Amino acid sequence: MPANLPPQYFEVEKLYRQARSASEKLRYLEEMLAIMPKHKGTDKLRADLRKRISQFKEMRKGGKGPGRRAPAYLIDKEGVGQVTLLGPPNSGKSSLLAALTKAQPQIADYPYTTRIPLAGMMRYENIQVQLVDTPPLGGEQLDPWLPDLLRRADAWVLVLAPPEDPLYQVEQVKAVLAGYKLTLQERGAGAVPSDAAARPTLAVLNKSDLISDPEEMELYLEFLGEHFHTLAVSAHTGQGLQTFRAELYKILNLVRVYTRAPGKAANFNSPFVIPVRTTIMELAERIHQDLARNFKFARVWGRETFEGQRVQRDYFLREGDVVELHV
Numbered sequence: 001m002p003a004n005l006p007p008q009y010f011e012v013e014k015l016y017r018q019a020r021s022a023s024e025k026l027r028y029l030e031e032m033l034a035i036m037p038k039h040k041g042t043d044k045l046r047a048d049l050r051k052r053i054s055q056f057k058e059m060r061k062g063g064k065g066p067g068r069r070a071p072a073y074l075i076d077k078e079g080v081g082q083v084t085l086l087g088p089p090n091s092g093k094s095s096l097l098a099a100l101t102k103a104q105p106q107i108a109d110y111p112y113t114t115r116i117p118l119a120g121m122m123r124y125e126n127i128q129v130q131l132v133d134t135p136p137l138g139g140e141q142l143d144p145w146l147p148d149l150l151r152r153a154d155a156w157v158l159v160l161a162p163p164e165d166p167l168y169q170v171e172q173v174k175a176v177l178a179g180y181k182l183t184l185q186e187r188g189a190g191a192v193p194s195d196a197a198a199r200p201t202l203a204v205l206n207k208s209d210l211i212s213d214p215e216e217m218e219l220y221l222e223f224l225g226e227h228f229h230t231l232a233v234s235a236h237t238g239q240g241l242q243t244f245r246a247e248l249y250k251i252l253n254l255v256r257v258y259t260r261a262p263g264k265a266a267n268f269n270s271p272f273v274i275p276v277r278t279t280i281m282e283l284a285e286r287i288h289q290d291l292a293r294n295f296k297f298a299r300v301w302g303r304e305t306f307e308g309q310r311v312q313r314d315y316f317l318r319e320g321d322v323v324e325l326h327v
């Protein structure tokens with residue numbers, strides 16, 4: 001039986017095809033379903049529409065509907081870790097991204113210059129860390145995708161700057177994050193609220209070139225330092241930026257190890273970058289299943305302690321270890 005659809009249906013279908021957002025598409029699909037005559041000839045079409053409607057509803061809920069795309073604002077991870085810069089308006093997040101990477105964000109002395117996240121790669125010795133610049137927290141608008149972006153990060157850099165009291169700025173940021181069920185991970189803190197996601201946080205006091213009173217500076221750093229790994233920097237003069245790279249690597253909780261074939265030299269340009277407390281066996285697994293399966297022992301040359309000693313499979317690798325795997 002032919003479907004015999006009214007012309008009005010095709011008009012709405014055209015609008016549906018042109019619609020850009022999921023919610024617009026959903027609206028037109030529902031309209032199409034309402035217009036469609038109900039008889040045997042349209043059974044299949046109606047079933048099809050209902051299916052698409054439920055897929056769009058899933059998508060809006062953030063479920064895994066077939067048509068779901070990753071939101072454009074989530075940035076694919078690159079390098080050894082993704083670190084998101086966050087903080088109040090005008091603290092210099094975009095300026096830091098520009099100073100530390102090749103990215104070219106818009107920088108201006110009015111708030112809300114940054115509207116969408118932008119990533120850049122920061123080199124630290126022989127590795128690359130991904131930095132992501134974000135719109136300010138605690139402003140008039142809350143970008144709906146920002147919490148997800150923050151949650152995906154391996155660590156955060158809390159960017160603060162004068163003239164406002166940095167401790168006050170921390171409180172404001174904390175309050176906004178709490179609304180997202182996110183929390184700044186404080187130094188040596190086990191006491192993270194169980195229902196909130198925390199990320200290791202490096203606090204940077206930017207625009208340190210504007211703080212002329214050394215006592216004031218010392219006071220800020222002392223207070224911030226009670227809670228976070230803390231550092232004074234200046235995106236403008238470059239002060240503290242070398243230390244920044246090293247501190248950021250520290251809070252990522254990674255170690256770099258190097259492998260060597262027996263009798264050969266290690267390649268120090270391409271480390272294996274692994275989480276702290278990774279064992280020799282886990283490293284072997286990462287490199288190749290066969291290597292793990294046939295593992296007999298390893299020799300380790302450490303920065304301080306080992307000089308080619310044999311270690312067992314449960315040895316925890318340390319920063320700078322050179323490893324010879326024997327099968």
Ligand SMILES: Nc1nc2c(ncn2[C@@H]2O[C@H](COP(=O)(O)OP(=O)(O)O)[C@@H](O)[C@H]2O)c(=O)[nH]1
Nearest residue numbers: 090091092093094095107108109207234235236
């Ligand atoms: N004096 C000084 N000004 C800075 C520094 N970093 C950023 N600024 C200025 O602060 C303003 C806001 O910078 P921007 O990077 O856009 O801040 P964002 O809103 O946090 O991204 C701009 O006028 C920058 O030139 C710094 O280290 N020292």
Ligand SMILES: [Mg+2]
Nearest residue numbers: 093094113114
């Ligand atoms: Mg910005």
